[in-house]
Amino acid sequence: VDRWVAGSVRLSGCYGWGYRNFQDLRVEHNLFRHPRLPAGLRGLKILQLSDLHLDLEPSLTGLIRERLAGLDYDLVVITGDFRNKTDTDHGPSIQETLELLPGLDAPVYAILGNHDFLELVPPLERAGVRFLLNEVVALERGGDTLYLGGVDDPYFYRTHDLAGVRDAIPEDGFSLLLCHSPETYREAAAHGFDLMLSGHTHGGQICLPGGIAVVRLARVPGAILKGAWDYHGMLGYTSRGTGSCGVPLRFFCPPEITLHELAQCQ
DSSP: OHHHHHHHHHHHTOHHHHHHHHTOOEEEEEEEEOTTOOGGGTTOEEEEEOOOOTTTOTHHHHHHHHHHTTOOOSEEEEESOOOSOSSSOSHHHHHHHHHHGGGOOSOEEEEOOTTOOGGGHHHHHHTTEEEOSSEEEEEEETTEEEEEEEOOOTTTTOOOOHHHHHHTSOTTOEEEEEOSSGGGHHHHHHHTOSEEEEOSSGGGSBEETTTEESSOSSSSOHHHHSEEEEETTEEEEEOOOSSOSSSSOOBSOOOEEEEEEEEOOO
């Protein structure tokens, strides 16, 4: 399928345009204003990378590091899909990620996506990435605590344990959930998570004018396919992806690095 897409785009004469769009990596800013946000967490800045797929086009690693230069943040989260191909050696994606990590200036937490194997975890954890495999960490700031939970991939492997992660958080604790696909938004909201960060959809990656996705990779409403959203009091954000999947092409859907800030409700 990927070869067919690439070949069709080449025949159309639009390959160069699509590749330039793939390299048009933008920094998006998102404010989370949640009524339960503890005072000590106000102003916390979270950098989100998602769907890196660094073995697809290694030149993206340097581009990401360039875009990161000068950004101010307290915490980094990577919401899955380090790999592009799942039927080849995972070594290249690990190596490219290791080259990316020195460009990150804060603690890095990550979850696995549907393209990822468990074999990625040991070498990246040795390099300083803390994977949350249906786990929770408590992050202290300003006398308050952010409970950061991460679940395994709910799209392909379906090994996510939302209930178990939520049970590990105090009932009144303020929580941020990392979940590769936003498809779990209803269940996550029902469990009482406050915030949720996802990726997986690429925002469509190859879209019609206006950002209309030709193919949706998740069974979610259009409002949850990309960008900021709100569902029954749980605030969420779905990244369009930092890299691209299958082919290094994008149309009407630029890739992103996302800088989230936790802010006081107005």
